[in-house]
Amino acid sequence: MKIALIAHDRKKDLMIQLCTAYKPVLEKHELFATGTTGLRIVEETGLKVHRFKSGPLGGDQQIGARISQNEIDCVIFIRDPLEAMPHEPDVTALIRLADVYEIPMATNIGTAEVLLRGMESGFMDWRQFSDSEHKHALEPDF
Numbered sequence: 001m002k003i004a005l006i007a008h009d010r011k012k013d014l015m016i017q018l019c020t021a022y023k024p025v026l027e028k029h030e031l032f033a034t035g036t037t038g039l040r041i042v043e044e045t046g047l048k049v050h051r052f053k054s055g056p057l058g059g060d061q062q063i064g065a066r067i068s069q070n071e072i073d074c075v076i077f078i079r080d081p082l083e084a085m086p087h088e089p090d091v092t093a094l095i096r097l098a099d100v101y102e103i104p105m106a107t108n109i110g111t112a113e114v115l116l117r118g119m120e121s122g123f124m125d126w127r128q129f130s131d132s133e134h135k136h137a138l139e140p141d142f
């Protein structure tokens with residue numbers, strides 16, 4: 001699975017805790033992240049991560065673009081609901097694209113754990129059949 005990992009600043013410690021706890025699960029998958037989140041994950045957990053730009057500099061949009069190309073299977077985005085972001089429109093756009101393409105997405109640590117455990121139990125295996133043909137069948141007509 002291709003998993004995108006993103007955390008807002010005040011949630012980054014929580015993301016590191018999640019990645020440390022679930023390292024045995026995460027290391028079996030291909031990991032992607034926004035710039036600063038990815039750097040911290042690499043440095044503090046030793047996991048291998050493809051890093052995009054930092055969120056405020058376009059990283060959320062880069063991940064959204066990957067979703068639209070059927071290149072991300074799941075998103076863990078630990079958002080900070082108590083702080084206004086200068087790039088709020090990018091955050092909203094990413095969440096919207098996950099919904100457009102029916103990509104499982106967790107926006108808090110509780111759901112993130114359910115997602116990772118579900119993945120381990122095979123609940124995400126359907127994504128393997130989500131090839132480009134299937135994607136086109138799901139694509140909205142616009």
Ligand SMILES: O=C(CO)COP(=O)(O)O
Pocket residue numbers: 006007008009033034035036037038053054055056059060087091
């Ligand atoms: O701002 C973010 C997501 O909206 C996260 O970006 P960074 O991982 O670069 O801090």
